[in-house]
Amino acid sequence: MLKLNKVGFKYESSPDLIFKDISIQFSKCWTGIIGANGSGKTTLLMLASNSLKPSEGNVKSIGSSYYCEQRTDNKPHLYEGFINSYENYSFQIQELLKINTDLFSRWETLSHGERKKCQLATALFHNPDILIIDEPTNHMDLPSINCVEDTLVDFRGALLLVSHDQTFLNRIINKTWNITELDYTQLQLKII
Structure with a gap:
């Protein structure tokens, strides 16, 4: 379980809070977060994963979590x-993600899609009890996206992810949250 309690956040470079008084509980379900570019989706994931500390309120999680960031420049945490x-x-x-072992020795020459698969494989x-993923299908072709879907099906923990790929979200998530102007509304509940 993951709980944000009265969370507010602002970057040092900004005088205004991006989020204010946000209280959400994510139980053992799969939740997708959508919203316009710049709406705070990545910031919300970073707060949920404790990669960022809230300016107000607190974030509590029961169990272990792993955050797959959107960027693929660096090797994932615990990759070795x-x-x-x-x-x-x-x-x-x-095998599920169709990762060849030779990829491991040449991180610098991997495509961003290959890096994303390695990132997800490491996670x-x-x-983890809670898997937090930012844009898991970025830079991937359709066969790779299908591999990711097929691999995630076996994951038994809670999943929190951001994606602009609505088809991908519709196939794997239980709930969708939309971030709009510092407010979220639950768009739909889909039982899978």
């Missing part, structure tokens, strides 16, 4: 543990 593992689960994830290998 995943690529050096000889556990069957590691090989299963690589799944560490089996």
Whole structure:
């Protein structure tokens, strides 16, 4: 479970709060967050993952969490543990996501789509209770997106993700939240 309690946030460079008095609880379901560019989706994920500290209020999570950021410049957190593992689960994830082991030794030459798959594989290998993903299908072709969908189906934790890919969201999430002008409204509840 993940709970934001009366959370407010502002960047040091801004005089105004981006979020104010936001209280949301994410239980063990799969929630998609949508909104216009610049509406605060990534900031919300970073607050939920404790990558950013709120200016007001608090964020509490029960269990472990893993944040897959939108950017793919840097190797994912705990990447070395995943690529050096000889556990069957590691090989299963690589197979599901169609990751060749030679990718591990050449991070700098990987496409952003390949990096995104490695990022997701690392997260799944560490089996968090809460998986927080920013734009999981960016830079991916349709076969790669299908691999991501097929791989996420086996994840049993809570999932919180941002995506502009509405088709992807419709296939995998239970709830959709829309961030509009510092207010969120639950758009739909879809049981899968």
